[in-house]
Amino acid sequence: DGGITQSPKYLFRKEGQNVTLSCEQNLNHDAMYWYRQDPGQGLRLIYYSQIVNDFQKGDIAEGYSVSREKKESFPLTVTSAQKNPTAFYLCASSRERGNIQYFGAGTRLSVL
Amino acid sequence: QKEVEQDPGPLSVPEGAIVSLNCTYSNSAFQYFMWYRQYSRKGPELLMYTYSSGNKEDGRFTAQVDKSSKYISLFIRDSQPSDSATYLCAMTPNTGTASKLTFGTGTRLQVTL
Numbered sequence: 001d002g003g004i005t006q007s008p009k010y011l012f013r014k015e016g017q018n019v020t021l022s023c024e025q026n027l028n029h030d031a032m033y034w035y036r037q038d039p040g041q042g043l044r045l046i047y048y049s050q051i052v053n054d055f056q057k058g059d060i061a062e063g064y065s066v067s068r069e070k071k072e073s074f075p076l077t078v079t080s081a082q083k084n085p086t087a088f089y090l091c092a093s094s095r096e097r098g099n100i101q102y103f104g105a106g107t108r109l110s111v112l
Numbered sequence: 113q114k115e116v117e118q119d120p121g122p123l124s125v126p127e128g129a130i131v132s133l134n135c136t137y138s139n140s141a142f143q144y145f146m147w148y149r150q151y152s153r154k155g156p157e158l159l160m161y162t163y164s165s166g167n168k169e170d171g172r173f174t175a176q177v178d179k180s181s182k183y184i185s186l187f188i189r190d191s192q193p194s195d196s197a198t199y200l201c202a203m204t205p206n207t208g209t210a211s212k213l214t215f216g217t218g219t220r221l222q223v224t225l
Contacts, residue, residue, distance in 0.1 A: 004155075006155075040120060040217060041217060042118075042200070042215045042216060042217035042218060043156075043200070043215040045212060048212070058212075088153075090155055090156070100146065100158060100161055101158075101202075101213060102158065103148075103155035103156045103157070104155050105154055105155045106153070106154065106155045108153070
């Protein structure tokens, strides 16, 4: 089955801890994205990547980091600098940037 | 003011009703318009994708774009309880490497028996 797999489904972060959210796609898409979803605020773009080894900041990149070492994978690290990390995180991919985006099932991050 | 405005709802309708969901936008450069459906605690799934003005129909769903009014709509005919979800509109100036999607905040729809 082609699709986007996000793991884990639920994640808890302790104070001062970095955590990494996984996103893998087998759709052979070039572009990948990370969004944050908060109640009443819609989807906000954190980072995106058009090709391997290249990525750009989105609208709310502070406190987050990413890597794109493989076409299929685009992990997101929520660092301790992100003071309000509790949210629903969504990974998406598209054949190219701006085209139709397909989403994973999301990771819900909470702070302990 | 947000680039894309969407009434958050909730919108409650009886089963079988026709539902109208709407978004307004301010950026006249938007050319591609999408509607996503998101069930609770799930990722959004694409419902409809339209280019420029006009209508597009797919089963019980019709997407309508009025660029002159900067207004898009999604109509759901014969609504079912399984249609209960949050509906997100999204739009972009163009496809390719130079654009990104701008999302509305979503409208929560509840279809009751």
